[in-house]
Amino acid sequence: MIYYDKVSKVYPDKTIAVDNVSFGIEPKEFVTIVGQSGAGKTTLMKMLIAEEWPSHGAIFFESANIQRLNKRQMNKLRRRIGMVFQDYRLIPNKTVYENIAFAMEATGKNDREVSSDVPHVLELVDLGHKIWNFPGELSGGEKQRVAIARAIVTQPDIVIADEPTGNLDPTNTYEIIRILQKINELGTTVMLATHNKGVVDTIGGRIITMDKGKVIKDSREGKYIL
């Protein structure tokens, strides 16, 4: 489904963030990418949604080379990827409802679908009662659940979560991971980046370990070894 083909990323200040990385992700997989800060996890994910561009190599989404897509195709691709960020990136002057509705509207869903799906997905992340609150009125865990709701409401093929639990306490961390696992069980591919050992041990599944921009281990049933 996704294939990183000898991808490298060198930033203008000559930092090598990703160094000749190749691996593939199958549909419905739950892939965890682990590694310390600066190992290249975030860059790897940013390149998948073309927020960053690889210096060498290519990234394929199904058969499409992401770097070759035009603007329109890029928008379409992004609608098939749900992105969850460590800092939530909710829009502060939109309510919870509007934050999620916006993602649906961007994909061209009609008003009826929007008004029926948004409350539904909020129930899924257990935030039905905060539908009219603004992000500033939510706790960190709640914000991240809204962000996940936004990522999955368009029924994407893959959800990418970059350190989604980085700012959360253990209880909320567990909650978020449980939601991601539920999404995966419902048939969505999940790609999760984390440096939290506890999280990795809870999840199990495929684990790709990165260090200094390189993949040093790719195990089907692994433990965090760093």
Add this chain to the structure above:
Amino acid sequence: MVFTTFKRITRTGFVNFWRNGFLSFAAIVIITLSLCAFGGIIFTSAFGRALLADVKDKVDINVYFALTSQQSDILSLQKEINVLPEVASTTYISRDQALTSFQAKWQNNALIMQGLTEIGDNPFPAALNIKAKDPGQYGSIADYLTSKNPLDASGTPIIEKINYQENKLIIDRLSRIIPVAEQAGLAVTVILIIVSVIVVWNTIRLIIYTAKDEISVMKLVGASNIYVRGPLVVSGIMYGIISAIITLALMAAVAYWSDTLILRLAGVQIAADFGLIVNVLSDYFRQNFPEIFVIIMGAGIILGGVSSYIAARRYLRV
């Protein structure tokens, strides 16, 4: 689909305008100030034009005729002058009219009236008042009359005196000042417009800068450019419309206030006596309201909308 998109963009623009209350307020203040500069230019040029027209109207030359000259000779000369291309209008003032208006003017001054009675005869010559289309043309009209030097039946010149020489100084000055004043006005206008456009553009850019994270999130969710930029442009247009309404209200207030101020300072009677130009701005505002409305409203919408459109561009490249 197009309708849905339009509806969503407009709604989001309205909601953002309302929720970003302080930023909207700041933008409206800045755009209003710029539009006031536009309004000021409109008023200044209207007032300046009225003033110039008034002064031009007051400048004229008078041809005084010999007491012995015949009215028919004068009237035929008036006909000849009227067809000159430089001449705007001529007025014939007969000896009797000159006497009547003198008496009317000084009727309360016993000394002068007594002097007039002592002279016995009517001492006032007939006169021809000539207005030129342009102050610069009085010289050639005066030259024309001097060189023509019309004679009556007995061969005596009928023109006694042309007061062009007395008025020459002011006429010359005016014909030099007026074009310079017009050019300076144009230069000031252009500079003010450029400055206000730059100020508004930078304000809007700052406002959109504060939204750059939102813009990138929207882009990463897969929103097309129009979805991201549309609401910003709608908000920008709303800033412009509201600023334009405020500016028009201020202009109306200034127009009426300035008129009553002139009247109050000068007093109604004095203002009328000295022919002070009153009601210039309010008349101008009332008569040209549709044009003023279009200029101010158009400038507001363009300033707000186009600035937002362009300013959003650099953050859309995610």
